[in-house]
Amino acid sequence: MSGLPRRITKETQRLMAEPVPGIEAIPDESNARYFHVKVAGPAESPYQGGSFKLELFLPEEYPMSAPKVRFMTKIYHPNIDKLGRICLDILKDKWSPALQIRTVLLSIQALLSAPNPDDPLANDVAELWKENEAKAIETAKEWTRVYATGK
Amino acid sequence: MIVTVWTGYLLFQDPPQFFVDATRAFNSRLVCLAQGILHMGSSCLSKDRSRQQPCRQSQNHHHNRHNRRNHHGQLHPPPRGYHVTTMHQSAQQNLERQLRNVRHPNLFLAGLSSSDNDDDDDDTNTDILVLDTLSIIRRLVDNDPEPPSSMLRLHDIAESESGWLRVVLSMIRVIPMEDGLGPAVITLLIDECPLPTVETIHRLYGALGISQNLSQEAQAHAARHRNIATVLGCLAEKLAGPKSITMLIDDVLQYLLANLNLKFSPQVVLFSLIALEKFSQTSENKITISNSGIRELLLPLEKYASSEDLMLRQVGFCAQWCLDNLFLVEGRPYTHELVSLKDCHAMLNDKDVSEYLKITPTGLEARSDASSFESVRCTFCVDAGIWYYEVRVITDGVMQIGWATKNSKFLNQEGYGIGDDEFSFSYDGCRQLLWYKAKSRPHDHPMWKAGDIVGFLLDLKHQEMLIALNGNFLPPETDLFTSAQSGFFAAASFMSFQQCEFNFGMKPFVYPPQVAFKTFNDYATLAPDDKVILPRHKKMALLRHMSVSENACNLCFDREADVILKPCNHSGVCMDCAMQLEQCHLCRSTISVRAFHQAGQHHS
Numbered sequence: 001m002s003g004l005p006r007r008i009t010k011e012t013q014r015l016m017a018e019p020v021p022g023i024e025a026i027p028d029e030s031n032a033r034y035f036h037v038k039v040a041g042p043a044e045s046p047y048q049g050g051s052f053k054l055e056l057f058l059p060e061e062y063p064m065s066a067p068k069v070r071f072m073t074k075i076y077h078p079n080i081d082k083l084g085r086i087c088l089d090i091l092k093d094k095w096s097p098a099l100q101i102r103t104v105l106l107s108i109q110a111l112l113s114a115p116n117p118d119d120p121l122a123n124d125v126a127e128l129w130k131e132n133e134a135k136a137i138e139t140a141k142e143w144t145r146v147y148a149t150g151k
Numbered sequence: 152m153i154v155t156v157w158t159g160y161l162l163f164q165d166p167p168q169f170f171v172d173a174t175r176a177f178n179s180r181l182v183c184l185a186q187g188i189l190h191m192g193s194s195c196l197s198k199d200r201s202r203q204q205p206c207r208q209s210q211n212h213h214h215n216r217h218n219r220r221n222h223h224g225q226l227h228p229p230p231r232g233y234h235v236t237t238m239h240q241s242a243q244q245n246l247e248r249q250l251r252n253v254r255h256p257n258l259f260l261a262g263l264s265s266s267d268n269d270d271d272d273d274d275t276n277t278d279i280l281v282l283d284t285l286s287i288i289r290r291l292v293d294n295d296p297e298p299p300s301s302m303l304r305l306h307d308i309a310e311s312e313s314g315w316l317r318v319v320l321s322m323i324r325v326i327p328m329e330d331g332l333g334p335a336v337i338t339l340l341i342d343e344c345p346l347p348t349v350e351t352i353h354r355l356y357g358a359l360g361i362s363q364n365l366s367q368e369a370q371a372h373a374a375r376h377r378n379i380a381t382v383l384g385c386l387a388e389k390l391a392g393p394k395s396i397t398m399l400i401d402d403v404l405q406y407l408l409a410n411l412n413l414k415f416s417p418q419v420v421l422f423s424l425i426a427l428e429k430f431s432q433t434s435e436n437k438i439t440i441s442n443s444g445i446r447e448l449l450l451p452l453e454k455y456a457s458s459e460d461l462m463l464r465q466v467g468f469c470a471q472w473c474l475d476n477l478f479l480v481e482g483r484p485y486t487h488e489l490v491s492l493k494d495c496h497a498m499l500n501d502k503d504v505s506e507y508l509k510i511t512p513t514g515l516e517a518r519s520d521a522s523s524f525e526s527v528r529c530t531f532c533v534d535a536g537i538w539y540y541e542v543r544v545i546t547d548g549v550m551q552i553g554w555a556t557k558n559s560k561f562l563n564q565e566g567y568g569i570g571d572d573e574f575s576f577s578y579d580g581c582r583q584l585l586w587y588k589a590k591s592r593p594h595d596h597p598m599w600k601a602g603d604i605v606g607f608l609l610d611l612k613h614q615e616m617l618i619a620l621n622g623n624f625l626p627p628e629t630d631l632f633t634s635a636q637s638g639f640f641a642a643a644s645f646m647s648f649q650q651c652e653f654n655f656g657m658k659p660f661v662y663p664p665q666v667a668f669k670t671f672n673d674y675a676t677l678a679p680d681d682k683v684i685l686p687r688h689k690k691m692a693l694l695r696h697m698s699v700s701e702n703a704c705n706l707c708f709d710r711e712a713d714v715i716l717k718p719c720n721h722s723g724v725c726m727d728c729a730m731q732l733e734q735c736h737l738c739r740s741t742i743s744v745r746a747f748h749q750a751g752q753h754h755s
Binding site for chain 1: 392434562564688691703706707728731732734736
């Protein structure tokens, strides 16, 4: 690695200067490739009212490979597992270097609005989501209240 | 390579169980980020299982797709049947060795009498497992795909909160002062074990009786207190953020501050200082510590940065680093403003280094206190002739020092450094290994000691690499020349708490080889601005003011966007980036031709 790539500096500047509503991404004090992220639960989703912490890391190969992102706050979602790992195509095989930190975080916010139990990461959650959606949504709301508010 | 790569192994060893058990395991930043493979690898794994495919295949598939670190994919089936008997035998031999060093021998006598008891539910067994891990770590090499069984057992014990407490108290109790790898092993074990809740950490404080007064015991029980400080530092790093704030209660702060006194062993001072530095990674703690009077304690310590007592030298290094980077003192000039670099023409490259390595403003000494594997290259590159440089190891732990080209990557979080790819070769005097392509083989030198001099001779005419410990050369090595013939930099990687000093020819060498050689310092030049190694906050501030040209490549922002992709006709990228793309970055259509723009022609 030779210093901090201009691409990362440029993205960081823009994130600070023009933040995305409902999303906060702050670079770590000692590691400019590591971001402390907060995403607000989208309105009209079971996550509404919650504030979810994530961590985002730009690997050496970024932007030729995707950022690594993980939920730090517990969340009940069929595409997010107990360790906070996210099942999202653009973080894997559908990554493009034209995508950015900002677009990745927007996609994650969108994933909260539209859970996809047919492509599950957390199997038990996905099953309940398919069998009894109302109950699953209730659980997601409860988890949001317990883990994602007031901290 | 360092052993943290096992975290991937631990996660993968038993996939179905993993999703059940791992609720609170591995919720640490490093463990997850460290494993480039984890985020993607495991999720593929879960999907593939639902399609009734073997999970290991998906993992390899993933690795092949990304075309690196394939040897990670070769994970063996779960070794859940521990070799208990074998372990106990080696643990017992180990015990006999360690008994001399440990302060509570009666615990071990009890352990000996019940050594054939498989029940791990007692402190003595935990002590044995910790000591076993400590002795094994030194002998472990990359060819072992599984972590040592003692480490797996400790990991299992630490699954419960009370088990975690037992493991940590055991480490504090038995890891001896004399073992240079002790603090690194504490870091490793805390890394490997599930992280505790804040309640458990408070229980740990209670069990230790932590307070300002506890520091008084540090004189008589230096090892114990060095270990306590190391544990506190590790936890502060792992739990950076809100948890770290609730961890830094006043008793802990006062205890660590009271330890910053050279009436105690320098190791107690050193690791207490490192713990405070790691607590300061969380901004609120930094303010608290900053207002605690720490500056007055650090100022008398920084003069030891050039001490010939190598333990004190480490204390001085860290004190100076804290005063330059964290706890600024009004009226105290930065160290970089004081050093004279007139005669220095080659140094460690502050712009070619992984994130957490600390480099002195002289550019010739470096240290890592992070749990990652930190690397750096020299500023000067050699292409022909015979070159020599020396390194004085200040600590005797794991460092991989040698030569690397620009193509060698610093994957610090994954545990890869110099000698861990085809573009670098390194010498590790602690584990007594030579490293190339992340594979190691033993060499005949004795284990290095603090103060030893390692010499590196690169003969590009005969394509040979010679390495000496205190003037005693090993046979020539040639591996690296199969992948590179020129463009070599002196380079090094550091495990936690390791430090060394480089001589690129500015000073006379201690063991100059008996052949005609050149030194970097005689042939290199550096612009005055390129010699300045700024404290981190000043470096970050400079970065924020960087500007970008209008016509810059949309992907790297470094070069001009002068390429058009065919057949889709999208543009906005430079040739360097275009060459790395298989599909168009905008429309994902497969690229068949990458052409430079004709003047005046613009597609987008």
